[in-house]
Amino acid sequence: MIEICDLEKRFSRRPILSSLSLTAAPGEVVLIVGRNGSGKTTLLRVMAGLTGFQAGSLTIAGCILPSDAITLRRHIGFLSHQIQLYGDLTVAENMQFFNRLHGRRLSAAQLDSLLDRVGLLMWRDEHVRHFSRGMLQRLDLARVHMAQPDVLLLDEPGTGLDDDGLAILSGILNEASGQGRVVLMTSHQDGQVKAVTRRLLLEKGSLHALSTHRAGKMSGDVG
Amino acid sequence: MSDERDVMSRQTSKPGQDALSSYVQVVGAVAWKDALTNSRNPEALLVMIVFSLLSLLIYAFAFGLEGEVAPGIGAGMLWMTFAFAGILGFYRIMASERESGCLDGLLLAPVDRSAIFFGKWIGGFLHLLLIAVVLVPALAAFFGLPLLLWKSALVVVLFAAGYAALGTLLAAMTLKTGAREILLPLLLLPPAFPILLAATQATRALLMGAEWHALAIWVRVLVACDAIFLTLAWMVYDRLLLE
Numbered sequence: 500m501i502e503i504c505d506l507e508k509r510f511s512r513r514p515i516l517s518s519l520s521l522t523a524a525p526g527e528v529v530l531i532v533g534r535n536g537s538g539k540t541t542l543l544r545v546m547a548g549l550t551g552f553q554a555g556s557l558t559i560a561g562c563i564l565p566s567d568a569i570t571l572r573r574h575i576g577f578l579s580h581q582i583q584l585y586g587d588l589t590v591a592e593n594m595q596f597f598n599r600l601h602g603r604r605l606s607a608a609q610l611d612s613l614l615d616r617v618g619l620l621m622w623r624d625e626h627v628r629h630f631s632r633g634m635l636q637r638l639d640l641a642r643v644h645m646a647q648p649d650v651l652l653l654d655e656p657g658t659g660l661d662d663d664g665l666a667i668l669s670g671i672l673n674e675a676s677g678q679g680r681v682v683l684m685t686s687h688q689d690g691q692v693k694a695v696t697r698r699l700l701l702e703k704g705s706l707h708a709l710s711t712h713r714a715g716k717m718s719g720d721v722g
Numbered sequence: 723m724s725d726e727r728d729v730m731s732r733q734t735s736k737p738g739q740d741a742l743s744s745y746v747q748v749v750g751a752v753a754w755k756d757a758l759t760n761s762r763n764p765e766a767l768l769v770m771i772v773f774s775l776l777s778l779l780i781y782a783f784a785f786g787l788e789g790e791v792a793p794g795i796g797a798g799m800l801w802m803t804f805a806f807a808g809i810l811g812f813y814r815i816m817a818s819e820r821e822s823g824c825l826d827g828l829l830l831a832p833v834d835r836s837a838i839f840f841g842k843w844i845g846g847f848l849h850l851l852l853i854a855v856v857l858v859p860a861l862a863a864f865f866g867l868p869l870l871l872w873k874s875a876l877v878v879v880l881f882a883a884g885y886a887a888l889g890t891l892l893a894a895m896t897l898k899t900g901a902r903e904i905l906l907p908l909l910l911l912p913p914a915f916p917i918l919l920a921a922t923q924a925t926r927a928l929l930m931g932a933e934w935h936a937l938a939i940w941v942r943v944l945v946a947c948d949a950i951f952l953t954l955a956w957m958v959y960d961r962l963l964l965e
Contacts, residue, residue: 547826572831600747602744
């Protein structure tokens with residue numbers, strides 16, 4: 500589902516990702532940890548086609564970047580660290596808008612079911628600008644999840660979530676994994692989300708396999 | 723939730739039709755969203771309208787609108803005011819996406835990103851038309867200029883189409899620069915000169931009571947510039963938004 504080979508990414512002359520390789524099979528939930536500025540967000544942005552790269556090859560859901568970028572966007576869901584919702588639109592309007600961007604229609608029943616799952620059904624017609632960070636994060640998760648993409652790229656998905664929110668996140672990840680979809684996520688705290696099947700450390704521009712024990716030790720100083 | 727994957731299935735029409743339909747849907751969605759958010763934040767439009775009316779009054783008191791010079795001064799007043807009021811709106815076209823953090827969400831729409839341009843362009847175009855709806859009748863009423871004609875409306879629509887195309891394109895170009903408030907007018911006004919000149923000359927001819935053939939050359943310039951600006955934006959917008 501995901502094959503990255505010798506990926507190189509530089510900002511100006513500063514290398515961010517170098518000789519980075521990664522494969523992920525359907526059903527995997529891969530957690531990437533690393534220090535602040537190690538390039539976790541950049542890796543997800545490259546995979547989403549939001550930023551270019553200098554060398555290497557990326558094949559995601561059968562699409563080769565950058566030539567198949569438009570097709571790839573049908574197969575991925577990207578949760579940015581920054582909330583991607585419009586404060587002046589209601590919850591329902593935000594969901595409908597992002598659905599329309601992806602050429603889909605969401606019935607009222609589907610929308611209600613989705614919002615019920617993330618605990619925001621009673622806020623359906625409220626403007627998003629009044630929401631707390633945790634509520635925004637839940638809604639943003641719902642936004643990414645509603646399209647049921649083949650590949651989920653989640654940047655710090657646990658940010659601002661309480662225990663119930665983290666349980667919702669784990670449920671979404673389990674469901675995605677069970678349906679044979681791939682999840683690639685970054686997180687400050689390993690152990691925050693139970694559904695992870697593989698842990699990787701992003702260090703000096705490339706990925707290294709990480710044991711659960713070492714990931715736990717990293718959790719104090721990664722970001 | 724388990725049946726969402728089946729229910730929210732992707733379109734099953736032919737690839738070409740599918741792509742075109744998705745493209746049009748993104749254009750419509752972006753235009754709809756901008757119209758909705760702007761209607762809930764009418765401050766920017768009100769500022770532009772107040773600025774336009776104040777500018778008209780100041781110009782009118784400064785220059786007077788009598789005698790043979792009235793058509794030239796009236797036309798110049800109209801289009802300079804319109805041009806500057808438009809700039810205020812262009813700031814908001816893309817800056818609002820960046821400030822809300824939603825730009826990535828837009829960029830991940832599975833279509834060529836020129837669809838985002840056309841959605842934004844519709845918003846900019848309608849904004850300019852709303853200003854014109856206030857500005858042109860005000861100029862006609864205050865100074866007794868014969869501007870309420872279909873020919874005036876044609877010139878306004880053609881100018882607004884081209885000016886909104888340039889403004890929308892350059893708003894994206896200056897999005898990641900720190901001094902976009904300064905850069906945008908500096909970059910916008912030089913390439914807008916042909917349409918400003920054409921609109922001014924066409925309006926001057928209208929105010930002098932000239933026949934259609936005297937206007938036609940300037941209308942052709944406006945149509946040609948609109949076509950060039952829109953084609954250019956369609957070609958480069960995708961690259962402009964890539965980091």
